[in-house]
Structure formats: structure tokens, C-alpha cells
Amino acid sequence: MTFPSLGFSSQLTQGCVLSLQVTAKTAFLFILPQYNVSVPTADGEIVLYHYGLKDLVTILFYIFIAIILHAVVQEYALDKINRRLHLSKVKHSKFNESGQLVAFHLTSVAWCLYVIATEGYLSNPRSLWENYPHVHLPFQVKFFYLCQLAYWLHALPELYFQKVRKEEIPRQLQYISLYLVHIAGAYLLNLTRLGLILLLLQYVAEFFFHVARLFYFTDENNEKLFNAWAVVFVVSRLFTLTLSVLVIAFGLARVENQAFDPEKGNFNTLLFRMFVLLLVCFSQAWMMWRFIHFQLRRWREYRNEQSARKRAAAVAVHGKQQSKTVKRESGYHENGVVKAENGTSPRTKKLKSP
Numbered sequence: 001m002t003f004p005s006l007g008f009s010s011q012l013t014q015g016c017v018l019s020l021q022v023t024a025k026t027a028f029l030f031i032l033p034q035y036n037v038s039v040p041t042a043d044g045e046i047v048l049y050h051y052g053l054k055d056l057v058t059i060l061f062y063i064f065i066a067i068i069l070h071a072v073v074q075e076y077a078l079d080k081i082n083r084r085l086h087l088s089k090v091k092h093s094k095f096n097e098s099g100q101l102v103a104f105h106l107t108s109v110a111w112c113l114y115v116i117a118t119e120g121y122l123s124n125p126r127s128l129w130e131n132y133p134h135v136h137l138p139f140q141v142k143f144f145y146l147c148q149l150a151y152w153l154h155a156l157p158e159l160y161f162q163k164v165r166k167e168e169i170p171r172q173l174q175y176i177s178l179y180l181v182h183i184a185g186a187y188l189l190n191l192t193r194l195g196l197i198l199l200l201l202q203y204v205a206e207f208f209f210h211v212a213r214l215f216y217f218t219d220e221n222n223e224k225l226f227n228a229w230a231v232v233f234v235v236s237r238l239f240t241l242t243l244s245v246l247v248i249a250f251g252l253a254r255v256e257n258q259a260f261d262p263e264k265g266n267f268n269t270l271l272f273r274m275f276v277l278l279l280v281c282f283s284q285a286w287m288m289w290r291f292i293h294f295q296l297r298r299w300r301e302y303r304n305e306q307s308a309r310k311r312a313a314a315v316a317v318h319g320k321q322q323s324k325t326v327k328r329e330s331g332y333h334e335n336g337v338v339k340a341e342n343g344t345s346p347r348t349k350k351l352k353s354p
Helices: 004-031 055-085 089-119 139-161 169-188 192-218 224-254 270-328
Strands: 036-041 044-049 332-334 337-339
Touching: 004 055, 044 139, 055 089, 055 139, 089 139, 089 192, 139 169, 139 192, 169 192, 169 270, 192 224, 224 270
Parallel strands: none
Antiparallel strands: 036 044, 332 337
């Protein structure tokens, strides 16, 4: 006896399994980094990754994730604080910008520190240039770069979603473009190890700046954190330039494999090193110029505020002195005798006895 229904159910089960496998493969294309390679080591095999066009699909998926997280932070944290502070439209926009970047920079600093510590880049600085090109990346390094690119790409449509003022759009486009160029450059030119440390230095300085700006919006007299940010900013610029020159000008210049071979990911030539150093120096000089301009503007505002306070104090003291003089001399003088306002003498008259 045959059971046709059992044959149909088995075919249906096989079809469901195949569809699930196809769906899982498609989902992994969006969720997980692609281009994994098994590399033999002394302890066995490890799985490493390199970049390719499929990374664009993963970046697109995490752009939508970043938009969702942006909305969650805005709805459940920043909007509630804004309702209590009653900020103006200009301060409201800047407060939202700094609030979002504080959350992002704090997360990125913690994540970047973890990656650098676990990969041993700080304990062994020579690893920043040895065995270049660093084509094969650990999972956490590649995933970090994909998420960073996704975040800064998501910031472009957020300019429309957040209804940013037209005056603020060029400024925000400048630093978004700088982040994208530097992160994508480090990722595509196989300078990911150096890029991690430079990003850490930059994010620490930016975290202090946006925290200081948040406290300033809550209380305009609270400007001490800007001084702490100024110190961190200058130190991070010095470390960035020093480390870039050390790795690119000295480290990569001594690597044996110096040839231009894009198929193998090797760009270590004199022209390449000069281009990267010029790009880093130009970006650092531009940020220092913006920093000096910002400090000069703060200094002018402080001087104007102090002079206005001094003038107001002088006017108040002068007004008090005039009021005391008026009270002391309620009448006027005539031939050396104080007269009252009605022309009579202020002295009391003696009454004649009847």
C-alpha cells in the first residue's frame, strides 16, 4: 500500500529546507562580513577576512540599523531632556547633534580600545607596519570598520530627517566627509591597524568636546570642560602626527616588500607614503585652524562679556552716588543759605509769644 500524502509532505519539507537555506545565505550576506579565508597557523587554522564589493550590502544593512538607533536615542533620551531645558531652535539643533555624537563616540572609544587591546597593537607597536600589506583582517577589525562606515553614511540622510538648518549643513558635511575619507582610505589601503589608533585619538577628543557643549547648553556659565577638551585636543593632534610619521615615513619605508601591486593590496611606494602623510598633515592642520578660530572667538566673547559687566557695575555705582547726593541736598543754595524748594528757609521759625 502506498501513501501519496507522505511523499508530498517529504517534498514539501525538502522545499522548506532549501528555501530556509537560501534565506539564511541571503541574511548572512547582509548581517555578517563576507570574504572569509582560512589561514593556517601554528595552533591550527584561523578565519580572517578581506574586503570586496559585497561589503556594500553589509554596510547598507547597518545604515538602517544606525538610523533606528539614532531614532531611539533621540526619542527616549534627547527629546525628554530638551523638554526640560526649553532651548532655542539653534541650541536645540546643536544639543541634539552633540547628544547623538556623545553616545556614538563613547561606544566607539570603548569598542576601539577593546579591539586594539585584544589584537595587541599597543603592546607591539611594530605590528602597525610589519608584514604590510595587512590584507587579511580579524573578524572584529573588519566588523568595526564596516559599522564605522555605516554610521557616517547614515549621517547624510539624517541631515534631512533631523531638519538641520541650512546654515549648519555645510559644517556637518565637512566633518562627515573627512571621517568617510579617512576611514575608507585606511580600510581600502590596508592601513587598518594605524587607522584604529588614529580613530581612537580623534574620538576621545571629540567626546570631550561634545560633552563640554552639552554642559554649556544646560548652563552657559559652565565652560571649564572646554579647557579640558582644549588640552586633550592638542595632545591628540601631536600624537596623531607623531604616530603617522613614525609608521608611514619610517616603518613602511623599511619594509622589504615595497611595490605597487593593487591585486595583492600592496601600495607601499614613495608616492603612496607621501600622499598619505600629506593627507594626514592637511587634515590635522585644518582641524588646528578651526580649533584656534574657536578659541579666539571664545576669548573675544569672554572679553566683551567682562567689559559689559564692568560698564554695568560702573553705571550702578555712579547711580548710587548720585542718589545719595540728591538725598543729602534736598534743597538749593542762595547767598550761602540753604533754601527749600519753595524758596523758604529750611530752619524752623520761632513763634512770637502772645
